[in-house]
Amino acid sequence: MASHYTIILIFSVSIAATASTLLSDGLKNDLFPEILRDVAVARLYELGKVSDADGYLERTFLSPASIRAGNLIRTWMEDAGLTTWMDGLGNVHGRIQPPNASKKALLLGSHLDTVVDAGMFDGALGIISAISALKVLNVTGRSRNLKHPVEVIAFCDEEGVRFQSTFLGSAAIAGVLPVSTLQIPDKSGLTVQNVLRENLIDTTEENLSQLKYDADSVLGYVEVHIEQGPVLESVGLPLAVVKGIAGQTRIKLTVRGSQGHAGTVPMSMRQDPMVAAAELIVSLESLCKRPQDYISSNGPDGQCNAFSIKSLSGSLVCTVGEISTWPSASNVIPGQVTFTIDIRTIDDIGREAIIYELSNQMDTICDRRSVSCIMERKHDANAVSCDAGLNSQLKSAAYAAIKRMTGEDIGDVPVLMSGAGHDAMAMSHLTKVGSLIRLLS
Structure with a gap:
């Protein structure tokens, strides 16, 4: 060298x-x-x-x-x-x-x-x-x-x-x-x-x-x-x-649940946005490591073809770089968790397919955990x-x-x-x- x-x-x-x-x-x-x-x-x-x-x-x-x-x-x-x-x-x-x-x-x-x-x-x-x-x-x-x-x-x-x-x-x-x-x-x-x-x-x-x-x-x-x-x-x-x-998309994802005392709210009665956010982040990692397992030509508008899926497998990267909670106290179940998502790939159609699938997973996870989730696209740039x-x-x-x-x-x-x-x-x-x-x- x-x-x-x-x-x-x-x-x-x-x-x-x-x-x-x-x-x-x-x-x-x-x-x-x-x-x-x-x-x-x-x-x-x-x-x-x-x-x-x-x-x-x-x-x-x-x-x-x-x-x-x-x-x-x-x-x-x-x-x-x-x-x-x-x-x-x-x-x-x-x-x-x-x-x-x-x-x-x-x-x-x-x-x-x-x-x-x-x-x-x-x-x-x-x-x-x-x-x-x-x-x-x-x-x-x-x-x-x-x-x-x-x-x-x-x-x-x-x-x-x-x-x-x-x-x-x-x-x-x-x-x-x-x-x-x-x-x-x-x-x-x-x-x-x-x-x-x-x-x-x-x-x-x-x-x-x-x-x-x-x-x-x-x-x-x-x-x-x-x-x-x-x-x-x-x-x-x-x-x-x-x-x-x-190309790049930056997303802000806000998860809202029910704030409560860490010692008095039973596990079975919690609507905890922190664990919902954790599941969403792990789900995102799986999606971006193996996009071919999740998306197909039946993606948004049916536009994601085999070429896009192959391209995603070689160029897709997804990152959660920032997490914040409210009220951010060690003895309080948070009422809200916000985190950022950065999605990048050379294939713009494939990037939209990933966001589409992420939105579907978000709806499923948040409904199951009885929390609300809001996805905001903060920045988009085509490849x-x-x-x-x-x-x-x-x-x-x-x-x-x-x-x-x-x-x-x-x-x-x-x-x-x-x-x-x-x-x-x-x-x-x-x-x-x-x-x-x-x-x-």
Whole structure:
């Protein structure tokens, strides 16, 4: 396995080669490891210290740390020779505009926000690698010969931690962000629009549409990211190309029963939402481990065919990540239990079939236990297929970079499905997308 530093260098070289190949005639100059590796690694660690919390990494939409991170990224963009600006939702942009270039721009990007207790490479790796790659093109003078502009975008919100609404920044640029999003409150009661105004950004429902890019001005969007999973490590390779991004549904399930004293309510008389929730969670696990045992072509609207069932068996994952109870006391039978469900698969029809079957199981379990159950769909995103042409360029660039750096002929760069959601899902509504992922080591 290549070293940590070598993997980052391979990754950055791949991006530089991809941008150059897509827009000109390939990367043939020196690798500039001091830029593509050493500076990139130092900046990753510097950005990883920009946090709203002590002892762990946390940056949410337009938080103080997020603003500091955006300013730092903007400084690095300017150091690379990019023209920079912040748009009306807090996305940070840096652009190379070669002389005599056409108007269609290649967009590169990732996000600057994080989850709570995040890894420092999530999102940041893509942004910093892209900036480093463009700096090399500027240093070597190759940027003047590019046939198209290149723009790096550090999206303000991909994770959706603060407002529980993912892809705020990229959805605005793609033109698919509902105007109602501006009025969504965070836990403190501040709306998205309030937070924008606190940061001197005057975005209203009337001018939100101005953030949308014209599809005719975009050549394509390429996102680079860490894998966030074990597959690359298991095959011993540092890079892979993404064939598609799994669709996702987030559900909030509320189970209400009869609150009572833990010592005085007989077991036979209880309407306990906790045990009903436990049974539902175990039932969900069984459903998602063996979907072929539960669904058939008789699913919702009869649309789930044999292909979907096979696809589910290879890509379906389901997670309960958050549970809360009321009143949450050790000597009280709870009156209410709420938990979240995250369902992901590359097959959208199959995902609907899973939700349909889950709803049926919920009705059966809750009726039998004499509790009420309410299922709320909080987020839906359809699966996205990456563009074959962009992926072919990414695959060639990754293969060449790995061979040049390690001397190894790996035969073929693996092509994987991404189970993690990325800004490419929103950007696919605007333009064709491609994606490259690297091993986190």
